[in-house]
Amino acid sequence: MSTGELLNVEPLELKFVFELKKQISCSLQLLNKTENHVAFKVKTTNPKKYCVRPNTGVVLPRSTCDVTVTMQAQKEAPADMQCKDKFLLQSVVAPAGVAPKDITPEMFSKQPGRVVEECKLRVIYLPPPQPPSPVLEEPDEGASPKVSFDSGNLNGTEVSRQYVDSDDKSSEARSLITKLVEEKNAAFQQCNKIRQEMELLTREINKSQGGGVSIIVIIIIGLIGLLLGYLLKN
Incomplete structure (x- = not known):
């Protein structure tokens, strides 16, 4: 803020957020500190580049006045974003x-007995704001998690491998059970066949020995019974 005898000027730097091919504006506030009417005039070193509204006016006693400075759209950015343009506010x-229409250039000429205050203003270019970084959205509650099968996603590969392993083990177990059942059935059929042959043999021996039963035959029949019992349990 510039504190003169007549006006307070804020700010002392005209800051423009520079963007190519776009008009940019900033504001000044003039505060009349006196009980008098104060006339003002705004000049610039580059009048074709800027538009000032109002560029002349009157600030009433103990009142404020806003001045808008607009920079015309620029086709290229200055080197290092440095600007040498300046403004001069006279009061x-x-x-x-x-009235503002009564203000003339002669009112701001320096003459004996007339005090003309001057306030110099700098121009500063600011870079445009950067866009916000993208934020990864979290999945909604209750939604099924998405599994990616990209080359860099290990989770998807692990899930797929787990399903494959589980299926292989189940197939092996079913094959083993089927094989054991088939072997058990074949052994059972073989035992039945042996038992039938032994019964036939026993009848023939009984006929030849007059109804007596050989001890060897009894032992063989007992062993067959034990074998059948073992197979049925397993």
């Missing part, structure tokens, strides 16, 4: 009741 005590 002088004006007669009571003076």
